[in-house]
Every structure is written in C-alpha cells, then in structure tokens.
Amino acid sequence: MTWWIVLLLVGAALSPLVWLRPSPRQRGQMALRLAARRLGLGMQLSQQEWPHWLAGSPPASCAQYHRGRRPGRSDSWTYWQVAPGQWCNQWREPCADAPMLERLLGLPADVYKVEAGPQMVALYWGERGGEDELRRIAELLAAVA
DSSP states (O other): OHHHHHHHHHHHHHGGGGGGSOOHHHHHHHHHHHHHHHTTOEEEEEEOOOOTTSSSOOOSEEEEEEEEOOTTOOOOEEEEEEETTEEEOTTSOBOOOHHHHHHHHTSOTTEEEEEEOSSEEEEEEOOOSOHHHHHHHHHHHHHHO
C-alpha cells in the first residue's frame, strides 16, 4: 500500500513536466523554422498593426520570414493579401505588376503581407503549411530580393 502512495506522490510531483512538452503544432513550427534557416531565410516573431480593411483577424504577433536584398535594389513596396489570391497595395489598389502578381498568386492563403525595403524583403505568414509552402516562400523571397 505504501508503494502505491509513493508512486502516486512521485507521479503528482512529475506531472507538471508534461506541460513543458511542446504541442504537435509547436513541434511543426520549430521544424519549419529550422528548414527556413537551412534555405537561407531569417525568421522572427514580429508585432504588427494591420490595416483596418484587412479581412479576417490576423494575429498581433506574426512570423516574419525575411532575406537580405541584393546591392543596388532600393525600391520599396508592400502588398497585403485581402482574400486568398487577391493582393492589394497600401492604398487598396490591386497589384498591377503582372510578374509580381504571378509570383504572389503562388503563395499560401495564410500569407498576410509581403514587403520590400532597401535592405530586406519580408513576408508575414501564419505558418499553417508545410515544407512545400516554405519552398514557395523561399523562391519568392529569392526572386524579389
């Protein structure tokens, strides 16, 4: 009988350790982020203030995948995905750049924003895909960098 009590007490003492195990979704995100690093992408969680007209409710803290730009590239632009496959700039005008739109249409539906500045190009993603989606993202970032 005392062994049962001892086992019960040890089990109760060790049960909070189960909470420290990452969930399957968190494990998938970690694997995806490591794969992004192998593809040459940087990743960070970024706080965003989304435009009021953006459909749905994007997360306040979103995964930002980024890559440095090539020397000599100084153009700046931003595109938001209003609905799956519908890309608009900051003035809510549809993307008029046909080659860019073709690239953007290949992205997953949970990519919220793609932006480029003089130093880097970044993409904000909900991370609801796998390595195939990550490869498409890496290809886009490499093409526009």
